[in-house]
Amino acid sequence: MERLWERKGFKVDTPGQTPIAPVVVPAVHFLAYLWWTVVKPVLDGLGVQHAKNATADMPRIWWCPSGPLIGLPIHAAGIYTDDGQGPVISDYVVSSYFPSASALSYATRPEDPSQKFSLLTIANPTGAGLPGTEWELEKIKAHTATQELTGGEATVEKVKEGMENTSWAHFACHGVINPDEHMESALILANHTRLTLREISDMSLPHAEFAYLSACQTAKGVVEALDQSAQLTTGMMACGYRSIIGTLWSIKDEYAPFVADRVYAKMLEGGRPDYKRAVYALHDAVQALRKEHNVPFATWLPFIHVGV
16 A cells, blocks of 8 residues: 555655545545646647537547556546536536557557447356446447357456457446556456456457446545556457446446446447447446436546557
């Protein structure tokens, strides 16, 4: 934990001591701090104004944080007031992240015009701990046919085969983060086996376009989650996926299906699958969750988009 705080710019005099800066900062204060110190200066420099049009017409911004900004929820920065009148980033731009310029360049590589859409869904492979995933898959299947692997069927071998033969993949499963060896971070599959980022990067994924990492529980502490779980999402980009939706921690069962339903409805609108709609679909879904359902920060803030 001392290393984590030092990476965020907090000073720890000796191992085991409490950081000099407060450990617990209310979310509303922290997001306001990010607004004034990070986001507003950027938006002002770009001349971005409050958007009055639909999400599809809003400016798009890619955040590539470095140093102590890595893992911080820049996409949620803002002044959150009781009357909802404070400036928040989602009223100005649609936000994505990318780990590096080279990663974004690779994600925009030429597309195969003959590419056909196909969706692989992996749900609750350990058979416990994620009861809402069945409802989530039903929401997805209401929009399109899927190649489904659930419970004990979702072995490493079958998942890898499915990934190689599909263009989109939806993972409703747990994940584990290795903070010391990034490529050993993994998705937990049947019989608690692990599919690591290293294994995925070694695969041939010629059709990879979009991945959705849902309910991936990556760390017990919120600060650790913000700092580390994005590794699993950005790691999928390094493995060949052009566009990825992920969560910084597990979402309550009743809300993950809501967001997935909204996202796939938009991405598959008009019977024309388009992974480039992912970020706009997520933006709309999260705004609906925040404004229509009035849920707490911990429910909507974890959703992030990485890539194109």
